[in-house]
């Protein structure tokens with residue numbers, strides 16, 4: 054236990070305030086896509102918080118480690134030799150940066166200033182932020198009853214101004230995966246670029262036994278860029294994510310030079326100063342454990358999610374969509390509490406859930422074990 058900070062009129066008790074926070078290691082956080090970091094990653098992260106990827110002349114070693122991380126993540130998705138990537142603050146920054154690059158590249162190649170992008174209604178709010186910031190016309194395409202982008206409506210929505218499509222591999226609300234192969238084919242037919250947001254699914258989908266069915270890979274020729282977070286299923290501390298690009302032409306479209314730094318480095322991210330700790334923590338993790346460790350992590354979470362789905366089904370819960378990855382949406386039995394009431398009662402007992410599209414949303418991260426879920430089910434039995 055740390056020593057308490059002394060209080061005086063001009064300060065407040067930090068420890069008292071932090072005691073209000075929820076803690077991943079208790080296994081009761083079912084509302085977040087972040088998780089308890091791996092202990093080794095946490096230690097390495099803490100030791101390297103001062104390294105700055107935004108200043109390559111001062112931190113050339115960290116820059117090489119970043120490149121290594123990009124190679125490792127890139128291999129998971131068959132990133133071609135021409136591929137390139139950056140580590141940035143997370144999924145939101147990666148999606149905004151990807152759309153920034155697409156917009157600028159198209160602007161210079163096609164001499165157009167009208168940019169329309171199509172994305173499923175299920176897309177993460179960072180894509181709305183990107184559209185707002187970049188003055189892009191974002192058209193939301195309804196989803197099917199499987200909670201995937203509706204391909205027919207997508208095709209009917211393409212106009213002369215459409216430049217790109219966003220697909221989601223692991224939606225924030227239910228973890229569903231858009232039909233990526235079909236999105237690729239539509240993009241090729243209409244000369245559109247494809248960005249895939251795999252912020253959450255990137256470290257789960259490649260490890261599923263039927264992963265080939267989802268085509269989450271740069272073998273899709275229309276795919277220009279992909280978002281993959283490290284601080285979600287990549288098990289590093291907050292914050293760090295990866296943006297992969299098919300080739301240099303995308304980052305080159307958003308290149309800025311920093312004239313005041315030694316070596317006048319080029320930057321391809323929104324942030325100037327960029328934490329190197331994420332890259333270092335992640336590289337230590339995969340150097341020590343390799344792909345198989347990430348696979349075990351992911352498959353355990355998926356198995357736990359399926360266990361929970363089955364148990365809740367046996368208790369009369371409605372499961373509108375069979376979980377594909379480690380996110381589950383449920384509706385309590387009609388004769389019991391409403392979704393909102395159950396959600397509120399669970400929070401009172403420190404089990405954190407969220408409500409999305411009328412479902413009680415449960416995210417089963419590595420910090421929540423099967424034993425935690427058994428305790429959760431006991432609580433459910435007292436409430437429902």
Ligand SMILES: Cc1ncc(COP(=O)(O)O)c(C=O)c1O
Nearest residue numbers: 086143144145177225250252253
């Ligand atoms: C699919 C998806 N994309 C992007 C993000 C944004 O990631 P971050 O919170 O790291 O900015 C999230 C966050 O939940 C997400 O689920």
